[in-house]
Amino acid sequence: ADEEIKGRIIGKEGRNIRAFEQATGVDVDLDEEGVIRLSSFDQVRREIARRSLEKLIKDTRVQPFRIEEIVKExxxxxxxxMFEEGERISHEVGVYNLPREVIGVLGRAKFRTSYGQNxxxxxxxxAKIGTHLAEEIGANVDVVRIGGLLHDIGKVLPGDGSHVDLGVNFLSKYNFPEAIINSIAEHHEDKPFSSIESVIVHVADAISGARPGARYEDVEEYGKRMKEMEEIAKKYDGVSDAYAFEAGRELRVVIDPGKLTDSETTVIADKIREEVTSKLAIPGEVKVTAIREFRAVSS
Structure with a gap:
């Protein structure tokens, strides 16, 4: 963004930028050279602001009235x-009969992340994982499919309370079957599971969130956990080094062949795995690979 564009956005005595911030609900930061930064905790607001700003940059008539007009448009x-996104993801999993209001809210998920996962x-x-599981064990596929698709809809709804309560309260207005409402109400085990379908939605949610690369945490926290894994392994006698891989799902342990036999190595690997899984919160299975290599060199 050059200085002329920034000047147009700020406007006389800052009138334009105030009008823009008021209309969009975002903060505009113009301090950095060549950059316009839009800040808001609400990703939908940020998207509206971004698109509006792109139009205003091309428009020669940047004034408060025009800004309000463009933002409304x-x-x-x-x-x-968002409505198109709601339809797209519904149709992709074979759900075609959702109320229009629910489709519109569901589409807000396009602009929302949960622990970094879209x-x-x-x-x-x-919804897809749950559907496959339901088909395999003969559970009600429709309940699981819709429950899986809508289980986190509360995350895009305004209001106080947990996303589970917000989602249940919203969907209760639209005459969804009780089994679907229950699967959403129970997916975080806030209440005891009332059906196998609720269990499947809970499991499918956990699988999607726990797969490697799906979500990210604070980098410091991540690094600390990986280091702790390695330190647990290194304190065992006979372990010369240890390396954590795959977001903490694999730990490679280097064994001193002069201190441990093959059978002792297997025992140590099991002990390390048990200690790591009991002390650290790591989603999924932790694999411990012990490497014991003996080299004899003759010259």
Whole structure:
């Protein structure tokens, strides 16, 4: 963004930038040279602001009235995009009869993340994984499919309370079968499971969130956990080194062949795995690979 564009956005005595911030609900930061930064905890607001700003940069008539006009026009455009996204993910998992209001809210997931994982993708994965599990064991596929698709809808709804309560309260207005509402209410084990379908939605949600690369945490926390894994292994007698891989799902342990036999190595690997899984919260299975290599060199 050059200085002329920034000047137009700020406007006389800052009128334009104030009008833009008020209309979009985002903070605009113009301090960095060549960059316009939009800040808001709400990703939908940020998207509306981004699209509005792109239009305003091309527009020669940047003034408060025009800003409000463009933002309103962009809000409708983003609502349309969200509705299309709601339809797309519903149809992708074979759900075609959702109320229009539910489809519109569901589409907000396009602009929402949960622990860094895009919410649209997570809802799709949960519905697909759950559907396969339900088919395998003969559970009610429709309940699981819709429950999986809508289980986190509360994350895109405004209001106080947990996302589970917000989602259940919202969906209860639309006459969904009790089994579907229950699967959403129970997916975090806030209540005892009332059916096998609720269990499947819970399991599918956990699988989608726990797969390697699906979600990220604070980098420091991640690094600390990996280091702790290695330290646990290194304190065992006979372990010369240890390396954590695959987001902490694999630990490679280097054994001193002069201190441990093959059978002792197997025992140590089991002990390390038990200690790591009991002391550290790592999603999924932890694999411990012990490497004991003996080399004899003759010259």
């Amino acid at each position: 962009t809000e409708k455009e983003v609502e349309r995009i 919410l649209s993708l997570h809802l799709l994965e949960t």
